[in-house]
Amino acid sequence: MRVVVIGAGILGSSVAYHLAMRGIQVEIVDEGHQGKATLAGAGIVCPWATKATDPEWYALYAAGARYYGDLVEGLTRRGEVEIGYGRVGALVVSEDRKELEAAEQRIHARIATAPEAGDVRRVSAADAKRLFPPLRDDLDGVYIPGGARVNGSLLASAMARAAVAMGATLRRDHVSLEVQEGRVRCLDSDGSIIEADEIVVTAGAWASQILRPLGLEHPVRPQKGQIVHLRLPGVETRSWPVLLPMTSHYMLAFDDSRVVIGATREDNSGFDYRVTAGGQAEVLNAGLAIAPGLASGTIIETRIGFRPAGDSIKPILGRAEGIEGLIIGNALGASGLSIGPYAGRLLSQICAGESPEIDISPYTPASA
Ligand code: FAD
Structure with a gap:
């Protein structure tokens, strides 16, 4: 065949x-x-925190995250060393106590059938900042140890x-x-x-x-995403968790002192492969509002990707x-x-x- x-x-x-x-x-x-x-994809693998509710979509999303364990093991067995996957944990943050409580309940309901999410727990603003140092001082969080990031x-x-x-x-x-x-x-x-x-x-x-x-x-149409990559010279970022504020923007760190802030969601963009002033500003403003400690980072690149978006x-x-x-x-x-x-x-x-x-x-x- x-x-x-x-x-x-x-x-x-x-x-x-x-x-x-x-x-x-x-x-x-x-x-x-x-x-x-x-x-261009950011690479967050953490289905349990999503607000979206479509059960058929969620079933695949959760199964996808679960499958990563076997996938990484299989590739490693075949001698692949650069797989780009790290189980660094995820941190859901909010300044609104009620919103965070609702998120915590939602996550707990979902992880009842997903032990790979780990021991999910509430963390204080001080602990959240210890996990992700550029974070604001006033954001309590919910920490999900099984959250991961992948370099697509x-x-x-x-x-x-x-x-x-x-x-x-x-x-x-x-x-x-x-x-x-x-x-x-x-x-x-x-x-x-x-x-x-x-x-x-x-x-x-x-x-x-x-x-x-x-x-x-x-x-299926292109949905344009602009995503900004920063470098924090001399800062060890590899173990920082994925940061999930309760908005459509997020942050995650990679091994080379790199922090990524994502991303625009531009419908009707066509295949417009340009970094725009508005796109860059949107992403940076959203990121710095949550993690002002990133303000001194060097902008090293802005990637453009066209998400395949269905009806x-x-x-x-x-x-x-x-x-x-x-x-x-x-x-x-x-x-x-x-x-x-x-x-x-x-x-x-x-x-x-x-x-x-x-x-x-x-x-x-x-x-x-
Ligand atoms: P693609 O990766 O686009 O690959 C399609 C390929 O088909 C292309 O290489 C193209 O050249 C090729 N092709 C097309 N037509 C032809 C042809 N006629 N002949 C030959 N080749 C052809 N997902 C997550 O799970 N977590 C995230 O945190 C996340 N963040 C994202 C952030 C951004 C900014 C973007 C843009 C996406 C993000 N995604 C994320 C979504 C994820 O990246 C995409 O859903 C996924 O990469 C789509 O993969 P694909 O293989 O379907 O398409």
Whole structure:
């Protein structure tokens, strides 16, 4: 059996990795678009604190976080050392006692079935500041030891590399799709057919462009995110927890004295790959209002990513009905670095002709 995976973000890389582990022949093709979401994603993996309530989406979000343990173990066993995953904990903060109490209750209700979240506990403002030193003095918190952060770029590369080590091939190219006698075919940029029994489209915010010629209305659009990276020279940041204020902005730290503040959520942005004054100001103002100690940080870069945003918060995963040989995975939105590795495993099971280990009918793509 031979499979072509279109798009090597977190999702496509995971599909390829899981297929290669089954001994299936895989070719991964990626065009390397500017604004690939996986390269810009902040990398927070902490589903238990979310305010969003869609149960089907949450089931995948929680399963995605849980799956990280097995994923990291498997990649490490295969010799991958740069995976970019750290279980540094997460700190939910608020100045509003009632809001924090509500968050604490919500988290406790959810972790009843998620021991991997660890021993969740309330922390004083002083303790919160000890955990995340640039924080304001007056913010009590709820600490979630199982919260984690991941460098999406490193993880996707590790999965793709592991797939290649098991026999997959990876090439940079733009591909397109067509239907012949009810079956999908993949063409490279020269117009040559890439032979495949199954084609998996994991092309993120660009997927509708290659699916439209097949008569498929694929409801996924780019949602632009601008995310600012700071360096705090000489400061050891690697063990700082992910910081989750009760807004859409957040902070997290990485190993190289780097603190990331995210992010704008710009609908109707199209593929506008520019750092804007308004975007940068929004993110910095939100970050410094919570963590004024970051004011002396050096701005080292602002990344742009296009989140694949669907009509609802739910991902799209499964076989495209009405077209033979076509599997679609997309619409991971703002939680794709958490959901992507597990969703890739589910897609690999479909590709291999098995029933996926969970019911994926709520995520079925539209038919042709
Ligand atoms: P992508 O990573 O965008 O990959 C799609 C790939 O397909 C691209 O490389 C593209 O070049 C390729 N492609 C497209 N068309 C073609 C074609 N015709 N031929 C060949 N290749 C093609 N998620 C979290 O869980 N936690 C977070 O904290 C978080 N923070 C985020 C912050 C920001 C600012 C952004 C932008 C996203 C964030 N996300 C987060 C979401 C997450 O990054 C995305 O949901 C996820 O990366 C989507 O992965 P993907 O593989 O579907 O798409």
